[in-house]
Amino acid sequence: MPHTLIRINPLIRRCPSRFHPAPHRGFQRNACPLNQRPPLAFVFDIDGVLLQGSNVLPAAKRALWMLDGHNPFEMKIPYILLTNGGGVSEVERCKKLSRQLEVPIDPNQYIQAHTILKTFSHKYSDKAVLVLGGELDAVRNVAQSYGFKNAYTTIDVLAWNRSVWPFHAITEAESEIANRVDFSRTRISAIFVFHDPRNWALDVQVLCDVIQSDGVIGGPYLSSEERLKEPVEVVFCNPDLLWRSDFERPRLGQGAFKEAFQAVYKAVTGSPYPYVQYGKPTMATYNFAETVLTERLKEVYGVAGTFSNIYMVGDNPQSDIAGANAAGWSSILVRTGVFDPQQGPPSHHPTHVANDVEAAVKWAIDRELARGV
Numbered sequence: 001m002p003h004t005l006i007r008i009n010p011l012i013r014r015c016p017s018r019f020h021p022a023p024h025r026g027f028q029r030n031a032c033p034l035n036q037r038p039p040l041a042f043v044f045d046i047d048g049v050l051l052q053g054s055n056v057l058p059a060a061k062r063a064l065w066m067l068d069g070h071n072p073f074e075m076k077i078p079y080i081l082l083t084n085g086g087g088v089s090e091v092e093r094c095k096k097l098s099r100q101l102e103v104p105i106d107p108n109q110y111i112q113a114h115t116i117l118k119t120f121s122h123k124y125s126d127k128a129v130l131v132l133g134g135e136l137d138a139v140r141n142v143a144q145s146y147g148f149k150n151a152y153t154t155i156d157v158l159a160w161n162r163s164v165w166p167f168h169a170i171t172e173a174e175s176e177i178a179n180r181v182d183f184s185r186t187r188i189s190a191i192f193v194f195h196d197p198r199n200w201a202l203d204v205q206v207l208c209d210v211i212q213s214d215g216v217i218g219g220p221y222l223s224s225e226e227r228l229k230e231p232v233e234v235v236f237c238n239p240d241l242l243w244r245s246d247f248e249r250p251r252l253g254q255g256a257f258k259e260a261f262q263a264v265y266k267a268v269t270g271s272p273y274p275y276v277q278y279g280k281p282t283m284a285t286y287n288f289a290e291t292v293l294t295e296r297l298k299e300v301y302g303v304a305g306t307f308s309n310i311y312m313v314g315d316n317p318q319s320d321i322a323g324a325n326a327a328g329w330s331s332i333l334v335r336t337g338v339f340d341p342q343q344g345p346p347s348h349h350p351t352h353v354a355n356d357v358e359a360a361v362k363w364a365i366d367r368e369l370a371r372g373v
Helices: 058-067 090-101 115-124 138-146 154-160 172-177 200-212 254-269 283-301 317-327 357-371
Strands: 040-044 079-082 128-132 150-152 188-193 233-236 309-314 330-334 352-354
Touching (some): 040 357, 058 357, 115 283, 128 154, 128 200, 138 150, 154 200, 188 200, 188 254, 200 254, 283 317, 309 317, 317 330, 352 357
Parallel strands (some): 040 079, 128 150, 128 188, 188 233, 309 330
């Protein structure tokens, strides 16, 4: 890994000069005194910042190398990953990211769109819930790992009664993972859209059925007033209309599915359905991320505390930048993802615009050095 040149002010080094960059990966550096810690921390989006589809952006590895102590502070700079993606467990995703980025990514420094659901799974631990998105029963497995003991999918519903949506023939793989439940006798208390649904038509139909019949699929439809007495809670984990993949142009995301559902539901009932929204740029997600980042500081340096500045590095002005600005963080918009400067200025103005994540990290470190922290 080549050394990266950053302007260094020797008067404000945070650690004694005995610390040196590692000559090779795995070199153990002496810990800094407990009362010394870096003045900044980073929160990185993944798609469009560290990765493009399945491909690692070269600047990503160089940026993370700097944060591992190869910087003017000669300290490990804490960071976490905050993504609106999901669909698999945090442990599984971190294993893959660690291989791709060639640095260890701990589940404790990784937040995906639905990670926040861990904080209130106790509310529905013994109740039946519907979980949407992802492939086969992947999100069911994630939900169960969070503590949702009775999590069902729309494939379970279709396996129970094929006439719920006769336009989809269940595949052999879907049949093997389906849970056989009588949904005419099982009340669904809440619906969680964990990840991007794969069959919008089936999922919209089942959502409408569950909500209108007070959770009992196939039951009589209730009036709007009756439904509000004990409403089925609907939670979306990712508001992104668009996301960046290997394709030349951005793709529709979970936010687009939400719009499609609400349009159909309003056309059928006359009004949209109330819902809870998590994911970037919601304040709930950014507050949760700040708590996780504070815990990361304690893991790395053994002390509790806050940071003088948190830098969000993202590619989406409407999620990454909007959320960071609202949270009072510094925001850096990179040009390697959704944002296209040829389409005009960003909808939410960042603190800084950088070509890529490496340039973003350099700029933030340089900025803190200039402040004389």
